[in-house]
Amino acid sequence: MDRYKPGKFEDFYKLILHIHHIANLEVMIGYADVHGDLLPINNDDNFFKAVSSAHPLLRVFIQRQDEVDYSNFGTNTLSRKKKALVTLRNDNLRRRPHINISMPHDFRPVSSIIDVDILPETHRRVRLYRHGCEKPLGFYIRDGTSVRVTPHGLEKVPGIFISRMVPGGLAESTGLLAVNDEVLEVNGIEVAGKTLDQVTDMMIANSHNLIITVKPANQRNNIIRSSRMSGSSGQSTDSTASHHSLPTSHVLQNFHPDEMESDEEADIVIEGGLEPQHIPKLHSLTSSSLSRINGSSLSHRLQRDLVLNNNSGRESNGNIHKLLSSLKTDPRHSLVIPRGGIEEDGTVITL
């Protein structure tokens, strides 16, 4: 297949069905992008994107249409629980399957405005998704004073403010945060009474799923709630905005306290049975061979457990690192494992 002229999605789809002798099945095709996220292939554009960005082999996932769990795509690979709202939306979309406009799920959200319906209009709760994105979070905070209305009149109290945005960073690219926005909460915990260093540590500790509530310095762009269109209106604007396959997309959704608990990080456990002092320095698996292993073990079902067979039996951990880093990101992001998979099944990566 030509990397730069892959052809039509339709042809590819037929090819896939043919190869796998499943011509009579409705399937959904997905691929693992460079960040290790599962993204769908369902039109010419994302097919082209998938092929051109294959690195160097394309890892393709094929799933029965009726088994597709949309929440596995994009960011939702990160969250274990499927929310009622999401299911609803899926139903809507399935009724009109032929319109190949991009579903919000086709894009990995990097940020979202949440809890619009429960927060005061002057506040904004922003969720930054750090996973699968090589962009740095990219902002700075500082101490400052803010004015509060109290029974005794206006009062100046110490506060934490965004002081700087790193150009090209995630925070800046979302457009949801700005310099001089006052930070009120970090992942549901008020910052009042905490020092700058404490708030810094809290943000870094939550950096994989950072939810900050701010009082924007610029109050003119606030979402007007009276329209009572909180979820859907936000969503539609966002999907139009994301038409050009921008990596950035915003989602409006509600933030459940549970969600914070559920954003379980899975620690990576590597088992090895080798004597570290006899490291065969030169022997190593190339990254392409790794991809081949992956490809061969793909089944119809999305693999929950990813087992890398230990071919040589003489690999060291150094090599694991080489392999993992050859996937371009650090190991925790590079393996497509639905979140929670490790937690529940005790997935172990054996080398």
Next chain:
Amino acid sequence: MRRFLRPGHDPVRERLKRDLFQFNKTVEHGFPHQPSALGYSPFLRLMAIGTRSGAIKLYGAPGVEFMGLHEENNTVMQIHFIPDQCQLVTLLDDNSLHLWSLKQHSGASELREEYRFTLKGPPGSPPSATQITAVLPHSSREVLYLGTESGNIFVVELPSFRVLEDRTITSEAVLQRVPEDYCNRRSCELVEALREHPKNPDQILIGYSRGLIVLWDLQNNKVTHHFLGSQQLENLYWQRDGSKFISCHYDGSYTQWPVSGDNRQPEPLENLVPYGPFPCKAISKIYWQTTKNGLPYIIFQGGMPRASYGDRHSISVVHGSQQTAFDFTSRVIDFFIIFSSEPTAEFDDPSAMVVLAEEELVVIDLKSAGWPAVHPPYLASLHCSAITCSHHVSNIPLKLWERIIGAGSKQNIHYSNMPWPIDGGTNIAPDPPQRDLLLTGHEDGTVRFWDASGVCLHLLYKLSTVRVFLTDADPNDNMNTLGEDEWPPLRKVGTFDPYSDDPRLGIQKIYLCKYSGYLAVAGTAGQVLVMELNDEEAEHVVDHAEADLLQDQEGYRWKGHEKLKTRDGPVRFEAGFQPFVLVQCQPPAVVTSLALHSEWKLVAFGTSHGFGLFDHQQKRLVFVKCTLHPSDQLALEGPLSRVKSLKKSLRQSFRRIRRSRVSSRKRRGGSGNVQEANAKFDQDTLQEMELAPVQRKIEARSAEDSFTGFVRTLYFADTFLRDSSRHCPSLWAGTNGGTVYAFCLRVPPAERRMDEPVRAEQAKEIQLMHRAPVVGILVLDGRSTPLPEPLEVAHDLSKSPDMQGSHQLLVVSEEQFKVFTLPKVSSKLKLKLTALEGCRVRKATVANFGSCKTDDYSENDLAVLTNLGDIQIISLPFLKLQIRYPCIRKEDVSGIASCVFTKYGQGFYLISPSEFERFSLSTKWLVEPRCIVDVPEVTSNNHVHSKSGMENAARKSSPSYILAQQTIQLACTGASGSCQEHT
């Protein structure tokens, strides 16, 4: 919100918590930071030390300690005990006087501040008019004489501090009969010294700074004698019989003056410059002590020849032909002589000299030949060389304890065996429950062993690792050996020596096995020494091994310090811990973690590059593991390349200091013009912030962060690493980058231990998602009890661990506590700390807490210290926060870094370079001073005095219920008197 409700409110557990946990700061060990004043009561036999931060500490017999703190936190300038009373007066540098007394309360004495007073002059007078320079508590106990800068002496009544204006001794009155020509030359400047006549309480000697000394008659309010000194006066001292006194001067001279009835203006008997003829420094204090054999002791501070010895801190003792100038390691704050305090005794017969220097307390035995020093039972200078690390071992077996004491006693032969001369008060605290050792590592390569069982932190033994290495300093170069006829006859005393020969010698990690007597210490230049306790002196070769932690990774260049050079051939070691193996890490970076397993005879060590395991039985390196991330340049190149970041952090800390100053100013703002002041300060702060915005970058931790390979913790465990049926020895290591490595070890059985090699293979590698530094690793057995220490079971001191149920692994990172199952390593539960509270774990140790109500209940919990200085107790194995106490100020970074927990819920941290604060989290294990100071029997004559004093006081302060109060007081004295008879 649910998170906060979830712990629930279980009343049973709440009650149990009250029986288990309690936070107390119990006692301060070591030498007070920045002492500024010294006082002594021969009557109570108690010594008082004041500090520049306003603390006052009283010490008597070992275990008798009191502490008080002035609210003002001002420097304590002078301390004076009220004669024959349990009271003392302190003078602070804000010119305020404070009266403290020791009162009995629920069976123990307590030190309390009773009154405070600031002398006020008439309106319009300059502040110097009432600036107090000399204090004399009169033996009547009713009044204080206060000499001032203006030359006037004010009289205040005790304890009410009422100024008796009609009794003020003005400089005009003093000058009335002074000869004209003398008077013109020097007016009465400030009062330098006030001394009561030893036999006649109606006469006081007044010394003015310009040299004039007068004897003042209190009855007739007039001068009886004038002594016309020609030199600037420093101090005065009466001879015991009152027939002579001695004055010392700014020019390094001292003068004897006769006091007789007939000559009202006597000439000096003798004027001497002891270290003349060249210009000398001032003699600032002098004692004249009579003895039975007729030869007096003249003891004076200073007076050294200005040019050649002007920098020495000396006190000279002259007794007949014997003369020694004791040369102290730091500035002398003050000193006193302990002598016979019996009023009837004919001679002083001094027994000891107690010198408070800035950094240590030195006591000299004046009775034994050669005037040796006395080993103090408390007030040890912990910072003789700066403390670099500490390690606590609870419940030392008696055998090891005795051997350590034995080794230590061989080091202390040059000390006097005089009993401790300051022996007031009675220690009524129960005997310490167990023998505890605190080991401190120092910058000069020594390890000190302290008896930390009780209130007195006492040095048992000092171990030096220097002998193993070749250092620049020549051991034969002894500064103290002075020739016979050396003048002045200086003799160095004291142990304070903050100058390290070589910073690479510094001790960084210590691990002592209390059962086997094996000790491992590791230092700044990557040296790891394994030692064994030997009761005899021995000479042997130290085996030497190198551990290349980089494992021939290429392209790295260590730019840090070189390794220490070792001494070739056999080395002579004194009795005590003697090194037999040296493992040198390459590159020679500072050792950051250390673990010793005495049963398997293995020692593990880690640096910023990796970690290694050494078999000290076979003296063979088992394996090394490099933990470096290839992009971590900082760790590779060593400390030199850190200059840049150091500069940055310095700048940040300056900013922080400035900010904190602003906020403290704000706090003190008072309630006057709050609005205005606040507005102004806010403006100030705002402006300041605009000038120097303190900002923090928010960025997720990545593998590329520096020092990710830094090995933070090492842990040996016998557990199920591979499968759930077979357990095996294992070594666990945690790094700064949130990685945990687990190695399976194969240790040959005892009979083949020397023949077969120890083998290790990597079994697991866990990368924590949040990538925070791993600060602790622990394995819990089937009963969720932490695995016992090596040899603990063999010595029948612990139940053997439960190997039936499944084991669990607890990983403590700076941000989270996480429990995993073993052998599968799947996450079971966790407690996030940083994500919720913004604080990070600095120290976490398992501690056993016993209930104060029932003897048979105890549980293991985690004691955790955070970077905010809070201590939290977290239950095991369910990781529930039990209780939290604020302990250390969060700005006190060195205090937080120095904290060590004991196995039974106590802990220590440095409150200054020289002092450990001891705290307790347990209701059961509490070591705190508890002592009684009784008023000793006094002569009947004095007793009458004291009673009338009390009556006076009572009458003046509260005339209405004088009768009731009097009877109570009498009853009290009666009770304490009978109590004393019993004891």
